[in-house]
Amino acid sequence: MSKQELIDKTVDILEQLPEEKIKEINEFADFILKRLDDKTLQEGIYHMLKEGKPYQFLEKEEDIYRVEDLKERYK
Numbered sequence: 001m002s003k004q005e006l007i008d009k010t011v012d013i014l015e016q017l018p019e020e021k022i023k024e025i026n027e028f029a030d031f032i033l034k035r036l037d038d039k040t041l042q043e044g045i046y047h048m049l050k051e052g053k054p055y056q057f058l059e060k061e062e063d064i065y066r067v068e069d070l071k072e073r074y075k
Contacts, residue, residue: 001009014022067073 014025017025
């Protein structure tokens with residue numbers, strides 16, 4: 001069944017239901033849409049964190065000073 005056929009079938013069913021049940025279905029559809037938006041947002045954040053490497057500053061850096069650079073050595 002195509003998307004448009006499913007929409008038409010759902011509209012036909014909704015027209016037969018009382019207003020109270022239509023409100024329930026509307027709330028459920030809003031819930032599903034919000035959950036889909038949240039999932040999309042979470043995937044986007046995950047992708048940004050994975051590709052952006054926000055913790056790159058914690059990686060090992062080369063030493064810019066050597067022991068020979070010390071003026072005084074503490075024991």
